[in-house]
Amino acid sequence: MSQTNKAGGEKDHAVYKMADGDGQFRRKPSVFRSFISADPNSEFPAEKDRYVLYLNWGCPWAHRANIVRSLKGLEDIIQLVVMDFTLTPEGWVFNGNNGTMEKDPLYGFTKLSQLYFKANPEYEGRYTVPLIWDKKTETIVNNESSEIIRMLYTEFDEFLPEGEREVNKPSGGYYPQRLRKDIDEMNEWVYDKVNNGVYKTGFASTQDAYLSNVVPLFESLDRLEKHLNDRGTKYLFGDHITEADIRLFTTLIRFDVAYYTLFKCNYKMIRYDYPQLHRWLRSLYWEENSETKGVFKHTTHFETYKEGYARALRNPIVPYGPAVEIMPL
Numbered sequence: 001m002s003q004t005n006k007a008g009g010e011k012d013h014a015v016y017k018m019a020d021g022d023g024q025f026r027r028k029p030s031v032f033r034s035f036i037s038a039d040p041n042s043e044f045p046a047e048k049d050r051y052v053l054y055l056n057w058g059c060p061w062a063h064r065a066n067i068v069r070s071l072k073g074l075e076d077i078i079q080l081v082v083m084d085f086t087l088t089p090e091g092w093v094f095n096g097n098n099g100t101m102e103k104d105p106l107y108g109f110t111k112l113s114q115l116y117f118k119a120n121p122e123y124e125g126r127y128t129v130p131l132i133w134d135k136k137t138e139t140i141v142n143n144e145s146s147e148i149i150r151m152l153y154t155e156f157d158e159f160l161p162e163g164e165r166e167v168n169k170p171s172g173g174y175y176p177q178r179l180r181k182d183i184d185e186m187n188e189w190v191y192d193k194v195n196n197g198v199y200k201t202g203f204a205s206t207q208d209a210y211l212s213n214v215v216p217l218f219e220s221l222d223r224l225e226k227h228l229n230d231r232g233t234k235y236l237f238g239d240h241i242t243e244a245d246i247r248l249f250t251t252l253i254r255f256d257v258a259y260y261t262l263f264k265c266n267y268k269m270i271r272y273d274y275p276q277l278h279r280w281l282r283s284l285y286w287e288e289n290s291e292t293k294g295v296f297k298h299t300t301h302f303e304t305y306k307e308g309y310a311r312a313l314r315n316p317i318v319p320y321g322p323a324v325e326i327m328p329l
């Protein structure tokens with residue numbers, strides 16, 4: 001493979017090396033895996049103004065956490081720190097660009113890696129968002145979005161009005177007991193083939209690696225289309241939004257705009273080829289009702305998607321289209 005570098009001399013920097021020697025991108029497991037708990041005697045008890053969520057607008061994993069923080073009405077309880085969406089050779093940085101913070105508000109840091117080293121001076125993994133920081137013990141509680149969102153569903157409920165608590169929701173909330181098996185089962189293949197599938201496709205560095213991921217990606221989108229079509233429901237598992245919707249949304253809202261071109265996921269487009277998924281995506285984005293609370297739209301930042309992925313790929317060109325980011329309802 002040619003290593004021609006049109007974007008400058010940084011292309012070979014470790015931060016941009018996504019594929020392994022065989023051309024496949026393999027996401028490393030997150031390292032910080034503690035849980036915030038409603039139990040006041042736990043290691044990380046839920047408290048107001050104790051925890052901080054670090055993220056940027058570009059990242060789909062971070063987007064999950066941002067959606068749940070707002071859906072749950074935790075804006076006054078969990079602080080949000082937004083970093084720039086451009087992946088630099090030093091990882092994510094604070095620089096004040098694009099309306100983000102100039103410096104880390106807690107320590108004045110300029111790089112996310114500094115928080116990782118403050119939490120663990122021996123840390124060796126990647127410096128990823130999202131992460132939840134504990135101001136009291138000054139460490140990272142968790143940097144795995146699938147776990148962060150689960151803490152947010154329930155563990156801060158005592159700070160919320162009765163009706164917003166998961167136990168009091170007639171639907172059972174975002175991860176209802178009666179749907180757990182179905183949601184977990186869907187999460188498993190949607191994570192591998194769709195959420196992470198677009199990355200494995202886009203970061204593949206050989207034709208074989210690319211094909212071995214792009215084909216299952218579209219087979220899985222076909223499967224999701226059929227799931228919605230067969231059930232005829234508004235959301236993936238009925239009339240209420242669940243975790244499965246939140247996890248799929250952050251990938252599909254980036255699909256036509258960014259993954260289609262930049263990650264070469266260009267076999268089909270959501271808007272033209274998947275009527276059910278397109279209907280589902282637009283209703284989450286556009287409808288402002290008691291289910292969506294307008295949160296899906298307000299946490300979506302289209303302007304960062306194309307540019308963020310182009311930069312992460314060291315691609316100097318930001319694609320011009322599509323003309324419309326998301327079609328009207």
Ligand SMILES: N[C@@H](CCC(=O)N[C@@H](CS)C(=O)NCC(=O)O)C(=O)O
Pocket residue numbers: 015029030058059060061062091126127128129130143144145146
């Ligand atoms: N498993 C993690 C993945 C998070 C992740 O990979 N985030 C990306 C941004 S979309 C990141 O921070 N990448 C920086 C890097 O790998 O250097 C999660 O779901 O929380």
